[in-house]
Amino acid sequence: MTTTQLSVVVPCFNEAAVIERFHSAVENVLGPSNLDYEICYVDDGSTDRTPDLIRQLGFADPRVRYVVLSRNFGKESAMLAGLRMSRGQAVVLMDADLQHPPELIPRMLELHARGYDQVVPRRDRAGDGVVRTLLSRGYYALVRHLMDVKVLDGAGDFRLLSRHAVDTVLSLPETNRFSKGIFSWIGFSTATFTYRNAQRLAGSSKWGSRRLLNYGIDGLLSFNNRPLRLAIYTGFWCLLVAVVYATWVVIDVAVHGTAVPGYATLLMVVVALGGVQLITLGVIGEYVGRIYHEVKRRPPFVVQETDEYPSQGPHPSS
Ligand code: UDP
């Protein structure tokens, strides 16, 4: 039996418009090499023809393996499914929309051969919207302050992982996953290089601003309890300000004798403190929600079909 040297893991959600072009682009890069590789497609509950297309790719090429998830579980789960099915000594995670250029794979393999367990191409932000760039910059600055793990701006999920690193990632038991953090958390020797950002070839991004925001909050909360710390500190500061202000008021009354009508200030303080308390409650609630989610021990995804157990899918007329 030969061992697979490389697995290319590709989460796909409604990528019918690009998947074939993606496939030939990867074949063009890897075909001529005499690498023993496999391409693992994970269909993340697409509603278009994506599952049909990867099924066809699978029939046509024994190096293609796939799983079809039973519904859309999100990219994190799809990546996890792909990592689980991968058998390669090195695994490259990439998007189906050709934003992650397959031409970089040889360079990544080269760095891996030099002993790096993780190879991370970082994209510059050329061509991204100004607002989105600024927001992501700000976010990463915040993340650097709040998180124990280091997440680099522009370093996405596109990366090569050694088998050792993949096994480590898979051994983590949590269901709620924030891969960027996990990849950084596991450590190992990491090489990075920058590449030119490309825009999605066809189809549309699945990350609206709302989804990105939620993803961002997930990222902040899933790695430590620093937001809770922040709540405590905020509490202390408020208390300090209140004590100083109260002292001043008492002295003022003692000296001048009259209390000023404080309706407006009182209202302000009540509203401001109410806001702080609600935010704090929200932060606590998020953590409790996460605990709730984790203790249920549900699997992060459900597999409906694999290349070993193919199905025809529902009949088109039904
Ligand atoms: N994706 C997925 N499940 C989802 C959303 C996205 O598997 O619920 C896949 C998608 O098919 C693509 C990759 O994740 O291969 C990145 O998605 P997208 O290009 O929409 O994100 P962006 O590049 O805009 O960050």
Ligand code: MG
């Ligand atoms: Mg994309």
